Structures are given as structure tokens and as C-alpha cells.
Amino acid sequence: MPDEAGFIGMLRAIAHDPAARGLADDAAVLPLGDTTLVLTHDMLVDGVHVLPGADPADVAWKLVATNISDLAAKGAEPVGVLLGYMLGDNDARFADGLLQVLDHYGVPLLGGDTVSGGPPRSYGLTAIGRATHTPVPARNGAQPGDRLWLTGEMGAAMLGFEALRDGTAADSTAYRRPLARLPEGLALAPLVTAMMDVSDGLLLDAWRLAEASGVTLAIDGPAVPIATPEHRRFDALRWGDDYELLFTLPADTEPPVPASCIGAIEQRGFAPLFLDGNPVLSDAGLGWQHAVVAPPEPHST
Amino acid sequence: MPDEAGFIGMLRAIAHDPAARGLADDAAVLPLGDTTLVLTHDMLVDGVHVLPGADPADVAWKLVATNISDLAAKGAEPVGVLLGYMLGDNDARFADGLLQVLDHYGVPLLGGDTVSGGPPRSYGLTAIGRATHTPVPARNGAQPGDRLWLTGEMGAAMLGFEALRDGTAADSTAYRRPLARLPEGLALAPLVTAMMDVSDGLLLDAWRLAEASGVTLAIDGPAVPIATPEHRRFDALRWGDDYELLFTLPADTEPPVPASCIGAIEQRGFAPLFLDGNPVLSDAGLGWQHAVVAPPEPHST
Numbered sequence: 001m002p003d004e005a006g007f008i009g010m011l012r013a014i015a016h017d018p019a020a021r022g023l024a025d026d027a028a029v030l031p032l033g034d035t036t037l038v039l040t041h042d043m044l045v046d047g048v049h050v051l052p053g054a055d056p057a058d059v060a061w062k063l064v065a066t067n068i069s070d071l072a073a074k075g076a077e078p079v080g081v082l083l084g085y086m087l088g089d090n091d092a093r094f095a096d097g098l099l100q101v102l103d104h105y106g107v108p109l110l111g112g113d114t115v116s117g118g119p120p121r122s123y124g125l126t127a128i129g130r131a132t133h134t135p136v137p138a139r140n141g142a143q144p145g146d147r148l149w150l151t152g153e154m155g156a157a158m159l160g161f162e163a164l165r166d167g168t169a170a171d172s173t174a175y176r177r178p179l180a181r182l183p184e185g186l187a188l189a190p191l192v193t194a195m196m197d198v199s200d201g202l203l204l205d206a207w208r209l210a211e212a213s214g215v216t217l218a219i220d221g222p223a224v225p226i227a228t229p230e231h232r233r234f235d236a237l238r239w240g241d242d243y244e245l246l247f248t249l250p251a252d253t254e255p256p257v258p259a260s261c262i263g264a265i266e267q268r269g270f271a272p273l274f275l276d277g278n279p280v281l282s283d284a285g286l287g288w289q290h291a292v293v294a295p296p297e298p299h300s301t
Numbered sequence: 302m303p304d305e306a307g308f309i310g311m312l313r314a315i316a317h318d319p320a321a322r323g324l325a326d327d328a329a330v331l332p333l334g335d336t337t338l339v340l341t342h343d344m345l346v347d348g349v350h351v352l353p354g355a356d357p358a359d360v361a362w363k364l365v366a367t368n369i370s371d372l373a374a375k376g377a378e379p380v381g382v383l384l385g386y387m388l389g390d391n392d393a394r395f396a397d398g399l400l401q402v403l404d405h406y407g408v409p410l411l412g413g414d415t416v417s418g419g420p421p422r423s424y425g426l427t428a429i430g431r432a433t434h435t436p437v438p439a440r441n442g443a444q445p446g447d448r449l450w451l452t453g454e455m456g457a458a459m460l461g462f463e464a465l466r467d468g469t470a471a472d473s474t475a476y477r478r479p480l481a482r483l484p485e486g487l488a489l490a491p492l493v494t495a496m497m498d499v500s501d502g503l504l505l506d507a508w509r510l511a512e513a514s515g516v517t518l519a520i521d522g523p524a525v526p527i528a529t530p531e532h533r534r535f536d537a538l539r540w541g542d543d544y545e546l547l548f549t550l551p552a553d554t555e556p557p558v559p560a561s562c563i564g565a566i567e568q569r570g571f572a573p574l575f576l577d578g579n580p581v582l583s584d585a586g587l588g589w590q591h592a593v594v595a596p597p598e599p600h601s602t
Contacts (some may be wrong), residue, residue, distance in 0.1 A: 004388055004415055010396035017409030028411035033336035039411055041383035041427055045418035082342035084425040087305055095311035108318035110329035110340055114305055117346035120418055124385040124425035126342055
């Protein structure tokens with residue numbers, strides 16, 4: 001079995017440049033001349049991140065949007081993307097989706113590579129952004145006394161996934177075509193003490209923010225807006241793919257964009273995370289450990 | 302069957318930003334503030350670009366070196382790479398090779414993504430460079446009256462591939478661990494009228510340079526240094542993976558680095574390429590059409 005944690009540990013030992021941020025942030029941050037670049041690369045793999053029978057246009061959309069979301073978490077303006085594409089069936093439909101998502105975000109396709117191979121097919125995307133504010137927001141800046149905020153609501157992607165899985169008529173758009181919170185990230189960057197996007201589940205990503213900042217996050221579960229019925233609140237807090245922004249602000253600062261205050265930042269206690277007063281002592285089972293679950297399963301059992 | 306040419310045509314229609322250079326160059330060239338970025342992304346796929354049983358350290362080396370070669374062709378200094386990695390057997394060995402090649406070129410690992418999936422495994426690398434000279438060399442600047450130059454020799458990678466394929470004791474280093482002509486590219490950038498790296502075979506890449514520049518290249522076959530016995534000269538001219546630099550200089554300019562003059566640039570005649578006075582009328586069979594041959598076969602039949 002591949003040992004992802006072990007390999008990432010080896011990469012961290014290699015990635016000692018400060019721009020890499022210890023491979024523990026949403027993106028690399030590289031000052032270059034009078035510009036600060038923000039760089040991110042994500043892969044999708046059929047059967048791991050992409051459901052069988054997925055519309056290639058949706059794959060293209062998600063590939064771009066999830067990378068743009070990483071830029072949003074840094075308050076970075078996208079300046080272009082590079083695509084790594086494995087040819088297969090219905091390449092034209094992928095190109096359609098790519099055109100749509102690039103138009104939506106006003107981002108140019110700059111280059112990339114096209115290869116044969118698979119199945120399974122894999123897809124890579126590099127997004128290049130320009131920081132609009134320095135210091136560039138990071139996961140490690142949350143301070144005791146700050147408040148914890150979240151844009152949007154959790155669980156919409158989960159419902160979309162379930163609609164696809166079960167073949168119901170429910171709307172699956174949130175899962176297939178997530179929206180990156182780009183304008184929100186740009187507006188928040190000068191104000192936040194820490195920020196990240198929620199890709200792997202609110203609780204797991206909050207855990208990571210707490211660990212990076214060396215603080216404890218006390219989350220008020222009922223304060224988290226959810227797209228699901230109330231009885232599935234805990235599922236919604238653990239499911240990923242919603243791509244909202246999770247951020248911390250000083251107590252006297254109100255966010256300039258619609259967002260919900262979902263908790264408080266405290267001195268580091270014996271757990272990095274408290275949910276409704278209960279300590280969370282391990283990140284196991286909190287959400288999606290990145291890309292090791294294939295394909296996603298419902299969490300409602 | 303996937304139609305690579307058709308799909309690339311669709312991408313070209315999307316990639317209308319001038320920085321994309323019509324997806325017809327070795328890299329994207331993006332002015333940003335006081336810096337000009339040079340950006341490239343390549344993928345390798347097991348069984349397509351990677352021989353069965355290849356040492357993962359060699360895969361890492363080649364993945365990085367081939368992207369650095371694209372930067373070399375632009376006279377760009379590498380500032381970092383992002384890795385897309387699919388976990389598998391012997392990840393530690395891949396990390397070893399990655400460390401070696403990044404140290405060799407003094408390039409930091411900035412970030413990337415690690416995923417499950419495969420087989421076949423695929424690997425992506427994005428290299429980010431900073432142009433050291435503007436205008437940044439392109440494929441389309443060759444002028445009638447220029448001379449055509451080549452660093453190094455052709456065919457060494459072919460011999461290395463054959464040693465691996467046949468299990469002989471001959472040296473396979475040139476195939477497994479190509480060297481990017483980075484110092485040469487930096488020295489040449491202010492002088493050349495056109496430049497590219499030779500990844501898919503000298504004749505095919507020369508054809509592309511001629512097409513991009515709208516000129517005819519007259520290649521003097523015997524002037525091309527080869528690593529092979531003389532009877533395999535034509536194979537050496539068609540085989541890829543040597544990663545030398547092919548460039549054009551005004552007639553009165555001598556290259557500042559070791560290189561061989563291998564031909565002349567003429568007004569566009571009825572063929573883009575002449576080899577020893579014979580017109581080459583099609584690019585079919587000239588070399589490796591990018592990534593559609595799996596795995597490489599010898600050309601000596």
C-alpha cells in the first residue's frame with residue numbers, strides 16, 4: 001500500500017524553500033520581482049476523484065474551480081492555468097467545460113501537455129495567481145481571541161453527490177460544478193489572520209488550521225449554515241467538496257462579505273478542536289483525508 | 302481513438318491569450334509586473350513515456366529535467382516546480398531522484414498534489430521560470446540568411462533506450478537521466494533569432510521550427526554530431542529524448558557555447574525542410590509525435 005503520509009514527509013524534507021510553506025498550505029507563495037506569485041497544482045483521477053460516467057465538462061469545471069479556490073484562499077487573482085490532460089472519450093466535451101469555467105473566472109489557458117494513457121485517466125491543473133495583498137493569508141495566523149468565520153453553507157456538495165449516486169432528480173450542481181469564492185477571498189485577504197478553503201470537510205480543515213496556527217478552535221456546530229436537513233448536520237460538517245472559505249478575524253472585525261461566525265479561537269488547550277464543547281482528539285474520520293478515499297462514500301451510516 | 306490533433310485544436314481556440322503563444326512553443330511566456338514568467342507543464346505516463354521496471358528515481362529525474370529543458374529553450378532561470386504525483390511502489394526511491402535532480406539544478410520544490418490511482422501511474426510537473434532576456438526566444442523568429450545550430454549530439458538517448466530494452470551493459474544514462482542545457486540556454490537567449498529544445502527528434506523539431514518561422518531549414522546531415530555509429534545516422538536524427546538546443550543565429554554571430562552549425566535558413570520554398578538537398582514534404586515518420594507512441598520503438602528497421 002502506498003503510504004501517502006510517509007511520502008509527503010519526504011517531500012517536506014525536500015521542499016525547504018519558504019515559498020513552499022512546508023507543503024502545509026493551500027498554495028505556494030513566491031515573491032518574484034515586484035509580484036508575489038501564488039501557485040497551486042491539483043490532480044483528479046478517474047475512479048478516485050471522478051465518478052464513473054461523469055460528464056467530462058464537469059470534470060474540467062471541477063479541475064479548474066478547485067484550483068481557483070486555492071488561489072481564493074490566498075486572496076490571489078488568477079493569471080493563468082496550465083493543463084495536463086490524458087486523452088480519452090469525448091475530449092470535445094472536456095474542452096467545452098474548460099472553456100466555460102475559464103470564461104467564468106476570466107482566466108487564460110496558458111499551456112500544458114496532452115498525453116495518451118489510462119484508464120484510469122488523470123488530469124492535472126496548475127493555477128498561477130498574483131497576490132493582491134501581502135502578507136498573503138496563511139493557515140498559521142489564527143490568534144487566541146479571534147473569531148472563526150465561514151462563507152456559505154456546508155453539505156451542498158454531499159447532497160449533489162448523493163443525487164448522482166442514487167440517480168435522483170435532486171440538484172447535483174454543487175458537487176459537479178463547485179464555485180470558488182474568488183471575490184470573497186480578494187475582499188477578505190487584507191483583514192484575515194488566517195484563511196483556507198474547505199475542500200476536505202469543515203471539521204478536518206478546521207483541525208488543520210488549528211494545528212498550523214497552534215491554537216484551539218471552538219466550533220459552535222449549530223451556527224454552521226447547512227444545506228441539509230438538520231438530522232444530517234454532522235454529515236454536512238464532515239463532507240468535503242464545498243469549497244467555502246474558512247477564516248479568522250480579530251474579534252472587533254466584521255467580514256466585508258456574507259459569512260457566518262461559527263466559533264472562537266482560544267489558547268491551545270489539550271485538543272486542537274472543540275465541537276460544541278467536546279474535544280476532538282484525533283483527525284481520524286473527521287473528513288476526507290486528501291485523495292485516499294475512492295470513490296466518496298456517504299457519511300450517514 | 303483519441304484524436305490528439307483535434308483536441309489540441311480545440312485548446313488552441315481557447316488559449317487565445319498571447320502568453321500561450323498559440324500552444325505552439327516550448328512554454329508559455331507571461332509578463333507579470335517587472336518579471337516575465339516562463340511556464341511549462343509536462344506529464345509522464347507509465348507504459349507510454351516510462352518503460353516497465355524503470356527506476357522511480359530515473360522517472361523523477363526525467364520528469365524534472367525535461368521541464369527544465371523547456372525553460373532552457375527560453376533562456377529562463379528556474380524558480381520552482383510543482384509536482385503531481387500518483388502514489389505507488391517505491392515512493393521513497395522517487396523522492397530520492399527528485400531530491401537529486403532538484404539539487405542538480407538548484408530548483409526548489411514549491412508544492413503540488415499527491416493522489417492515489419493507477420495503474421498506469423501518471424506524473425505531472427510544472428516548472429516556473431523567470432526570463433533572463435526579453436524578448437524571450439521563440440520558435441518563430443528564424444530569418445532567411447541565419448545559420449542553424451545544435452548543442453551536443455543526437456542519438457545518445459536512443460542508444461541508452463536500446464541498452465535498457467535489450468538488457469546490455471551499454472550506458473543508458475543519456476536516456477534515463479537527460480541533462481537540460483540550462484547554462485547554454487541562458488547564454489544563447491540574447492543572441493538567437495529562434496530556439497527550441499529537441500525532445501521529439503531533430504528532424505521533427507526542425508520541421509516545427511521551420512513551420513513556426515515560415516522559413517525553410519536546409520540541414521546538412523553529416524554536420525550533425527551523433528553518438529551512434531555512422532550507419533545509424535538517420536536513426537539518430539529521428540530519435541527524440543536528447544534535449545539538446547536547436548537554434549538560429551544571424552550569419553555573422555558565433556555561439557558563446559559549444560555548438561555545431563548544421564544548416565542554413567532560407568526563404569520558404571516548397572518544403573519546410575531539406576535534408577542534404579532533398580525536400581522533406583511531410584512530418585509523418587520524422588520523429589516522435591508527442592506522446593502518441595507507446596512505448597518507444599527503435600527506428601532502425
